Amino acid sequence: VAGRAAVGCRITVEESAHEHGIDRTEIEAVIDELGELPDLWDFVPGSWEDDSITSRFSAEAHQEEWVRGLKALTSKPVVGVGRFTSPDTMVRMVRQGILDFIGAARPSIADPFLPRKIEEGRPEDIRECIGCNICVSGDFTMSPIRCTQNPSMGEEWRRNWHPETYRPRHANERVLVVGAGPAGLEAAMALGKRGYEVVLVEKSRVLGGRVAAEARLPGLAEWIRVADYRLGQISKLDNVEHYLESDMTAEEALSYGFDHIAVATGSTWRRDGVGRWHTRPDTMPIAAMPILTPDDVMAGTRPEGTRVAVFDDDHYYMGGALAELLRAAGYEVALMTPDAVVSAWTVNTMEQHRIQARLIEAGIELHTSTAVSAVLDTELRTQCTFTGQASHIAADAVLLVTARLPEDTLFQDLLARHEEWPDQGLRTVRAIGDALAPSTIAAAVWEGRRYAEELEAPTDNSDATPYHRELTALP
Incomplete structure (x- = not known):
């Protein structure tokens, strides 16, 4: 292909997962021998799990220790990756001669306009990757790609969502968004960019909802970017106001004369054990042992005694992160799943x-x-999920990480007063995010964008779909 196309070669430079894998000495010999053959080198460590490690276990530019110095072994340009999110880090990698090009897959999923924003000197507008790997999960679950930071990912053609631009509002209307978690923040920001007058109210003293709480868990600090980006964008919009410590009631919401109300009040963790294993409240008897939920622990509650049992029937990050938090606080921790x-x-x-x-x-x-x-009272009765064999585990308290319930009281109260809507000028009320269906942060952000995009969509039960479908036809 000489003269017709460039040939790049990606090569693993460190196989840390294998005791007898490639090490530094061997890879230097390989590059010394083959260094001038490809047109571009792409140096990465280990497997995909090493290459795309989450922020919970590694900071950006984590591959630097393995690729530093290899560029000196070839005259051909070198590219590298490592979930680069900071322009300063990218510049340093080039200026120090570690890389010639910056590869940024996950950061470009989070913000496809990352290079332009750097070029234009707008780092505050970058939607930084949080390193949660929800994008990767689509490959393993055989489902459409999603991004916690960029809800337009995968919806560019299907729903005509653009990562940066928004359709102008269809009418001069006012929207009340109740709840400033990931869904509420995204909805308020997107509605504001469409030109609507938006009022965002939050009952607590902190904006961010579950993101603000979960970002304080071990290893999840970068997740606060979900809130930080949206708050930064909202601060630039004169048509979006926000109020803290405003616990909205249906009476108050109706009295303000909004055209639309979005209820993004989140969810709460159950304390009755209902989840994937126990599907009904009456199947797991609870005696006098103190019961904690993730909401309790993230709010600062700590149990008396020295030994805490964690029942993780959620199976995602929460159970392990809370177990780690309690262990670091000095408790003996037993985790069951x-x-x-x-x-x-x-x-x-x-x-x-x-x-x-x-x-x-x-x-x-x-x-x-x-x-x-x-x-x-002082122990848990357990059973093997394969054989049913019973056992007992002693504990002073139990943390139940099972399922969540929508915090939808306001939504239900507003629906119950539907007959009053016309008199107050209210046209629509919708629950969004976890207040509709508890799920991932990515799903909540996506739901916020969807609400903003479909605000004026018809609400009847027609067969019309708000997205394009690929339809095949037989000849």
Whole structure:
């Protein structure tokens, strides 16, 4: 292909996962021998799990230690990756001669206009990747790609969503958004950019909702970017106001004369054990042992005693992160999960093995393939999820990480007063995000964007769809 196309070569320069894998000495010999053959080198460590490690376990530019110095072995340009989100870090990698080009897959998913914003000197407008790997999960679950930061990802053609531009408003209307979590913030920002007059109210003293709480858990600090980006954008919009410590009631919401109300009041964790294993409240008896939920722990509540049992029937990041938090606070922690591994769903984000290793190294007692069948006064009755064999685990308190319930009281109250809407000028009320259906942060952000995009969509039960479909026809 000489003269017709450039040939790039990606090569693994460190196989840390394998005891007898390629090491630095060997890769230097390989590059010394083959260095001038391709037109471009792409140096990466290990497997995809090493290459696309989550922010919970590594900061940006984590691959620097493996690629530093290799560029000197070839005259051909070198590109590298490492979830670069800071323009300063990107510039440093080039100026120090570590790389010639910056590769940014996940950061470009989060913000396809990343290069332009750097070029135009607008780093504050960059939608920084949070490193959660929800984008990767689509590959493992055989589902459309999603991005926590960029809800337009995968919807550019299907719904005509653009990552930067928004359709102008269809009418001079006012929207009340109740709840400043990921769904509420996204809805308020997108509506504001469409030109609507928006009032965002939040009952607490902090904007961000669940993101503000979960970003304080071990390893999840970068997740606060979900709130930070949207708050930064909202601060530039004169047509969006926000108010803290405003616990809205249906009476108040109706009295202000808004045309539309979006209820984004989030969800709460259940304390009755209902989840994937126990599907009804009456199947797991609870006696006198103190019960905690993730909401309690994230709000600062700590149990009395020295030993806490964690029942993780959620299977994502929450159970492991809270177990790690409690262990760091000095508690003995025993974690039970019905699955064969801890945090089983994180296989889809390529971090399950790291989570399990971290919990083991922290001294947390793991009981996999184990479900809690009853909470007694001073112990838990458990059972093997394969054989049903019963056992007991002593504890001073139990943290139930099971399922969540929509915090939809305001939504239901407004629906109950539907007959009053016309007199108050109210046209629509919708629950969005976790207030509609508790899910991932990415799903909540997506729901906020959808609400803003479809505000004027018809609300009847017609067969019309607000998105394009690929339809095949037989000849």
